[in-house]
Amino acid sequence: MNTFDYFCTKFNKIQFMLTVSNLSVQFGKRILFDEVNTTFTQGNCYGVIGANGAGKSTFLKILAGDIDPTSGRVILEPGKRMSVLNQNHNMFDEHTVLETVMMGNKVLFAVKSEMDALYADYDDKNADRIGELQVQFEEMNGWNAESDAGAMLSNLGISADMHYTLMGEMEGKMKVRVLLAQALFGNPDVLVMDEPTNDLDFETITWLENFLANYDNTVIVVSHDRHFLDSVCTHISDIDFSKINHYSGNYTFWYESSQLAAKQKAQQNKKAEEKKAELEEFIRRFSANVAKSKQATSRKKMIEKLNLDEIRPSSRRYPAIIFDVEREAGDQILHVQNLAASVDGEVLFKNVDLNMAKGDKVVVFSKDSRATTAFYEILNGNQKADAGTYDWGITTNQSYLPNDNSQFFTDGSLNLVDWLRQFVKTEEERDEVYVRGFLGKMIFSGEEALKKCTVLSGGEKVRCMLSRMMMIRANVLMLDEPTNHLDLESITAFNNSLKNFKGSVLFTTHDHEFAQTVANRVLEITPNGVIDRYMTFDEYLEDEKIQEMRKKMYS
Numbered sequence: 001m002n003t004f005d006y007f008c009t010k011f012n013k014i015q016f017m018l019t020v021s022n023l024s025v026q027f028g029k030r031i032l033f034d035e036v037n038t039t040f041t042q043g044n045c046y047g048v049i050g051a052n053g054a055g056k057s058t059f060l061k062i063l064a065g066d067i068d069p070t071s072g073r074v075i076l077e078p079g080k081r082m083s084v085l086n087q088n089h090n091m092f093d094e095h096t097v098l099e100t101v102m103m104g105n106k107v108l109f110a111v112k113s114e115m116d117a118l119y120a121d122y123d124d125k126n127a128d129r130i131g132e133l134q135v136q137f138e139e140m141n142g143w144n145a146e147s148d149a150g151a152m153l154s155n156l157g158i159s160a161d162m163h164y165t166l167m168g169e170m171e172g173k174m175k176v177r178v179l180l181a182q183a184l185f186g187n188p189d190v191l192v193m194d195e196p197t198n199d200l201d202f203e204t205i206t207w208l209e210n211f212l213a214n215y216d217n218t219v220i221v222v223s224h225d226r227h228f229l230d231s232v233c234t235h236i237s238d239i240d241f242s243k244i245n246h247y248s249g250n251y252t253f254w255y256e257s258s259q260l261a262a263k264q265k266a267q268q269n270k271k272a273e274e275k276k277a278e279l280e281e282f283i284r285r286f287s288a289n290v291a292k293s294k295q296a297t298s299r300k301k302m303i304e305k306l307n308l309d310e311i312r313p314s315s316r317r318y319p320a321i322i323f324d325v326e327r328e329a330g331d332q333i334l335h336v337q338n339l340a341a342s343v344d345g346e347v348l349f350k351n352v353d354l355n356m357a358k359g360d361k362v363v364v365f366s367k368d369s370r371a372t373t374a375f376y377e378i379l380n381g382n383q384k385a386d387a388g389t390y391d392w393g394i395t396t397n398q399s400y401l402p403n404d405n406s407q408f409f410t411d412g413s414l415n416l417v418d419w420l421r422q423f424v425k426t427e428e429e430r431d432e433v434y435v436r437g438f439l440g441k442m443i444f445s446g447e448e449a450l451k452k453c454t455v456l457s458g459g460e461k462v463r464c465m466l467s468r469m470m471m472i473r474a475n476v477l478m479l480d481e482p483t484n485h486l487d488l489e490s491i492t493a494f495n496n497s498l499k500n501f502k503g504s505v506l507f508t509t510h511d512h513e514f515a516q517t518v519a520n521r522v523l524e525i526t527p528n529g530v531i532d533r534y535m536t537f538d539e540y541l542e543d544e545k546i547q548e549m550r551k552k553m554y555s
Contacts, residue, residue, distance in 0.1 A: 017042050017080060017190050017218040018063065020244075023072035025058065032058060034242035036072070040190070045212060045219040047229040047251055050239030051316060052459060052487045056222045059239065060084075060194050063220065076190065081107070083188035085196055089175045093168030097158060097178050100167050101149040105186035108140045145186075152181040155211075157204055173199045184211065190218045197225045201367065202512060202541060224488055226251050227512035234305065240315055248305035253286055255492060262313035279308055318489045320441040321466060321497040326473040331358050332393035333476060333504045334379075339388035341374040348374050349525035352388065354532065361498070361505040363519035363537055367554055369481075371525050372508040373403050376480045379506075392476075396504075399474035403481045405465050412454040416444055416464060419453040423468050438467040458485030466494070479507035483514060512537070526553035 016039040023036040032055040050056050061067040063074055064084040076082055083104055092100040103109045115133045118126045150163055156177040176199045197205050209231040212219055223229055229251035236247045236254040247254050260282055264275045283306050333356040340350035348371040366372050377383035380400050420435050439449045442463040462485050483491045498518045509515050515537040522540040524531040
């Protein structure tokens with residue numbers, strides 16, 4: 001029996017929505033996938049993970065039919081519909097917002113379009129065909145399609161007055177939401193999404209998490225947002241060594257269990273029974289924590305499927321991000337009074353007061369990312385405030401990771417060792433072994449450290465900037481969207497290092513897990529003032545009084 005017949009036989013026993021059979025992908029000499037055989041089952045949400053360059057987005061494009069594999073095939077169960085989050089933001093510029101969403105269900109939209117055309121040019125010859133189309137339309141719940149599409153848009157923050165606007169007139173971030181609504185529209189049997197949380201605010205991501213956690217069909221998603229993966233995934237699909245393996249559980253379970261398995265592998269003297277008991281205890285603890293968790297998750301389905309036999313070490317390399325401080329800061333870190341900034345006459349923030357104390361780890365956020373960037377640029381002396389003052393404590397020294405780091409990487413003559421040497425403080429620190437030590441922590445070893453600084457990817461540039469920050473040994477860190485361009489391994493290591501950092505932090509992030517696990521204080525800067533609270537990020541988002549205050553601040 002060949003592989004295809006084998007899978008077809010299995011279809012009768014288990015509802016495999018999507019089957020990948022003998023899939024291989026090769027670009028030149030580089031083998032991305034080698035004879036991959038796997039299935040995606042109804043009711044599960046699969047988070048596809050892998051190191052940068054492993055082929056996550058390529059795999060999703062193959063599933064969607066946008067790229068042909070070198071060999072093998074993707075089989076969608078007959079009669080089932082797949083929907084894919086469109087990455088081309090300009091494809092629907094000639095269509096209205098509502099029409100664009102309805103186009104997500106291609107069959108329904110084709111029936112509607114033909115019916116509308118026949119009505120527009122009605123004669124007796126068309127009557128029978130219109131009747132046939134109306135039956136099809138009703139069977140697909142077509143008469144409710146417009147109201148369903150409108151409700152989906154409203155849930156994603158697209159108000160009713162925008163539903164008949166042309167897509168070409170919508171701003172970029174709003175287009176992203178419309179295309180997300182298009183992918184979700186009509187309850188597809190298989191939903192494929194690459195980075196669906198990009199450009200969404202925290203409230204919209206929470207809505208999407210709840211929607212997918214209660215979704216009964218198959219979801220396959222790539223995301224760098226760990227909170228999102230933890231909330232929606234029942235399985236992690238790991239791309240490693242040109243294969244894809246499914247593991248029961250969400251991202252945190254996969255990460256923590258693979259770390260535990262790696263630790264056990266190194267413990268030569270530990271008995272097999274002791275290792276098994278340790279893994280069983282880990283599963284028990286993890287399941288108890290998930291059951292108590294408030295966050296939306298397909299938690300019951302996930303917990304039931306956790307499998308001891310699946311736990312194994314990962315081949316992933318995690319950078320060693322360790323922020324030491326040159327000296328301990330005193331109690332006074334930063335005093336900000338009546339600070340204000342605007343751009344082209346538009347107020348970004350005003351009346352910002354802040355007394356930052358030792359040990360504060362403050363997540364700074366705003367609905368307008370220009371506001372948070374302007375705040376950091378002012379505190380670093382790169383931009384003049386419209387009003388107000390700020391004073392750093394005399395025992396502080398600061399290090400800043402800007403959102404735009406391009407000005408640091410303009411000299412094409414510098415390799416990474418020479419690039420990092422620019423920021424040393426003493427002659428001893430110029431030593432190549434010393435400099436390479438910091439680059440090595442960020443996985444630039446051997447020949448990698450001799451790359452020219454102008455040929456780096458976005459993620460490599462951020463890793464270089466982190467090497468620089470580690471070498472400066474500041475007691476105050478300022479981070480503007482620090483997880484941009486980083487892979488999950490770097491984000492996880494960065495997150496853990498900030499939790500353990502002994503100094504103070506001001507940071508802005510779209511990574512929910514980062515904000516929730518690092519911050520002990522929330523500062524929201526708005527055009528009408530500031531909201532400042534000592535609480536966790538989740539507590540801040542869930543506080544009804546604060547939400548009322550936020551609405552007034554942005555009105």
